Amino acid sequence: MKEICIPIPYLKDNEVAEVEVVVAGKRIRYDFRVESFPWEVENEFSSLSDPLERSLARIYKLKGAIEGYDKKWELIQIFNPDEHADHIHVLYRKRLKTK
Amino acid sequence: MIKTTDLVKVFRTDEVETTALNKVNITVEKGEFVAIMGPSGCGKSTLLNILGLLDTPSGGQYYFNGEEVARYKEKQRTNLRKGNIGFVFQSFNLIDELTVYENVELPLLYLKVSPAERRKKVGDVLERMKITHRRKHFPQQLSGGQQQRVAIARAVVTRPQLILADEPTGNLDSANGEEVMSLLTELNTEGTTIIMVTHSPSDADKAHRIVQLFDGHIVTENIRQIL
Numbered sequence: 001m002k003e004i005c006i007p008i009p010y011l012k013d014n015e016v017a018e019v020e021v022v023v024a025g026k027r028i029r030y031d032f033r034v035e036s037f038p039w040e041v042e043n044e045f046s047s048l049s050d051p052l053e054r055s056l057a058r059i060y061k062l063k064g065a066i067e068g069y070d071k072k073w074e075l076i077q078i079f080n081p082d083e084h085a086d087h088i089h090v091l092y093r094k095r096l097k098t099k
Numbered sequence: 100m101i102k103t104t105d106l107v108k109v110f111r112t113d114e115v116e117t118t119a120l121n122k123v124n125i126t127v128e129k130g131e132f133v134a135i136m137g138p139s140g141c142g143k144s145t146l147l148n149i150l151g152l153l154d155t156p157s158g159g160q161y162y163f164n165g166e167e168v169a170r171y172k173e174k175q176r177t178n179l180r181k182g183n184i185g186f187v188f189q190s191f192n193l194i195d196e197l198t199v200y201e202n203v204e205l206p207l208l209y210l211k212v213s214p215a216e217r218r219k220k221v222g223d224v225l226e227r228m229k230i231t232h233r234r235k236h237f238p239q240q241l242s243g244g245q246q247q248r249v250a251i252a253r254a255v256v257t258r259p260q261l262i263l264a265d266e267p268t269g270n271l272d273s274a275n276g277e278e279v280m281s282l283l284t285e286l287n288t289e290g291t292t293i294i295m296v297t298h299s300p301s302d303a304d305k306a307h308r309i310v311q312l313f314d315g316h317i318v319t320e321n322i323r324q325i326l
Contacts (some may be wrong), residue, residue, distance in 0.1 A: 056249060059316045063316075075309075075321055077138075078138060078311060080138040092172075
């Protein structure tokens with residue numbers, strides 16, 4: 001078994017899910033955080049009527065948000081947003097520290 | 100070893116045009132282990148197929164060992180693949196009508212390796228993958244983990260510089276998945292460059308670098324480091 005799925009309550013912005021597992025007597029702690037980055041670009045770029053340009057604007061906005069994020073956290077997964085979502089969810093895990 | 104510049108792939112039907120890759124720039128150095136992650140439909144497998152010369156880009160450049168190969172004809176691509184690139188797929192893609200031995204021998208036949216050398220190479224790799232005792236069996240007689248070990252044996256029997264793995268543990272239970280990842284890590288330690296598409300964060304943790312794709316764009320590249 002290499003992965004387990006743990007149901008957790010909905011995380012609000014900046015809330016952290018702390019998960020502690022003990023494997024063969026060794027205690028390992030993981031901190032996960034689901035970030036919610038703005039995804040809608042309608043207001044900022046109201047001239048973008050072309051869906052392709054709008055899609056590009058969203059990607060650049062997402063890249064900017066990811067690049068500017070706290071480096072103590074590493075990106076684990078980007079979730080596909082719903083069709084009309086105005087935010088996109090991204091899962092981060094706190095980098096493990098060496099002892 | 101690998102460099103792409105503004106790589107584009109567009110799939111067109113009569114009604115719809117889908118941009119699977121949009122100006123993707125990626126560089127992979129010899130000996131690296133790179134994981135490509137991203138949600139379903141983001142272009143991961145399309146990118147892997149182009150890097151493996153199984154598909155051609157609609158635009159941009161692709162340099163393999165310094166040579167521009169994006170516009171190579173089918174025959175040129177086949178020749179470059181042979182002996183240079185090994186593939187490992189989620190669904191193993193073994194030939195059901197051939198035995199384990201014959202499946203692993205096949206790439207050597209394409210390379211016109213002599214029978215004696217083939218016997219030696221296939222024997223060695225089957226032993227290494229701990230599958231010698233199954234050499235006369237057919238793929239359907241093996242477990243998923245054993246089939247993937249055969250697939251890896253087939254991928255590495257020609258000693259390729261590059262292994263491309265598309266969800267290599269996707270159809271395996273965790274013990275077999277762990278074993279397959281150990282094999283890939285071991286091959287990488289010996290110098291083989293590996294590019295692996297995966298949904299599994301724990302498999303990606305084995306890589307030196309994680310490239311996150313989204314909507315056909317590389318949104319971030321995360322060099323694995325323990326702080």
